[in-house]
Amino acid sequence: MRSAWALLWLTAGGLGTGDLAASSVEEANAACHKCHAVPDLTVFDPRTDRMVILTVDPAEYRRSVHGALACAECHPHGYDRLPHYGPLSYPRFLCVSCHQEAGDIPQLTLEERREELLGSAHGREAERDFTCHTCHDPHLFRLVRDEGAALERIRASNRLCLDCHGTAAGRKPSFEDLPASVDVHGLFPNPRAHFRKLKCVSCHTGEGHSRDHDVLTAIRSVRECSECHGQDAPRFEDSYANAVSPGAPEPSGEAREDVYVIGSSRSEWLDLVGLGLLTAILALTAVHALARQISKGPL
């Protein structure tokens, strides 16, 4: 059954030629959407003692990375009856069962991610109910690198943080909309410019493999400007590297589209010409002054 669904996923999403398969998924999901497309569909989950939002926007779901999957692929048990039986939320790191065990879908190094997460600022929460799905809503999640131009990818990345770290009013489209964050980030000479063109995790992560999951507390985050404001600064390169489409001929060039960073974007050629000009002028004046001395001209 799983391999059949995996084949369906590959056909519909991976190869992009699966109109028929995609329509089959749509038909299979239509019954679910009848209830779950209703806005603000909320129930009380006695297991976690919390209210759970069960709404899944069909359009958003189709655009997500899992959009080509039928609902039953991840909800196989207890969902064929109404009302549904069984747990309303998943065991921790359920992603592993597909992304590390099934051989024909994208494999993720989830064990490394888990270690980074446990050692991160989210670690304490991770020991309780902080899972992959806390940030990566499986019904909405899209790869940041698929979000278009660099600034859109940055916004998409930051949205994951702001879903929780926004104001009490809830989700905010951009860090720029958080006035308090300007005060908190007073280290920046121009906080709003940084919010617009920088991912939160660019500074709020350590030296891990992904630089996304090992989130640091404010006090441990990067405070040295030259980590980004230097030519070929490793942190600047890394902060954009995972937003680059696979196979891009010049990763750093693509990553820097729409992004200009003082010091990091400097042209060696222009520096060569500019400094050469200054050196030539200095040499010229020195030679001129010396020649005047030799000719006994007034100096």
Place this chain on the structure above:
Amino acid sequence: MSERPPEERPTDLRLGGWLLWWHGIQTVAFLGLIVSGACMHWADSPWAPLSFGDAVTAHNVLGLAYLVSWVVFVVLNLRSGNLRHYRLRDPDLRSRLWPQFRYYAWGIFHREPEPFPPRTDEKFNPAQQLAYAAVMYLLMPILLASGTLLFFPILAPEHALGLPGLLPMAIIHLSAGYLLAAFLILHVYLTLFLHRS
């Protein structure tokens, strides 16, 4: 145009009044802008005397002072009548430039008289006239405009010349900065050590 005769009583070349104060402010601001700009440009250099944050603050404050100073110059230059020295009145500028360059390259070493000695009605020689007019009314507006756009990045175009908008601004700003720094070296040498001698 031929070389101009000297006045019977040579013009006093010393700076006075508002021009003296203006030159003082310009000197402090521009040297500070060069240092802070270099600290930002080579932020990863271990020899940078200012941290990146301090360099940005200094560059912003001095840049604003430089902008105000330029506006003050334009207004006072117009009102005081000093603008007449910047007017490129002679259409045959090229033929006037040659004797001046020849003097700098040859005549000065052989005690020849200046081809265009300063006069009350025309203080600058053709080379000075061209350089000062270009610097004050072309290069500095370019430097200040591009700097203003870097200070208010929201005003910069999203894209220019097929590049992300701020990058061309930075290239223009830096190029103008290099040219002005080169001018500064020549200006100091020519005015302090040559024309005053």
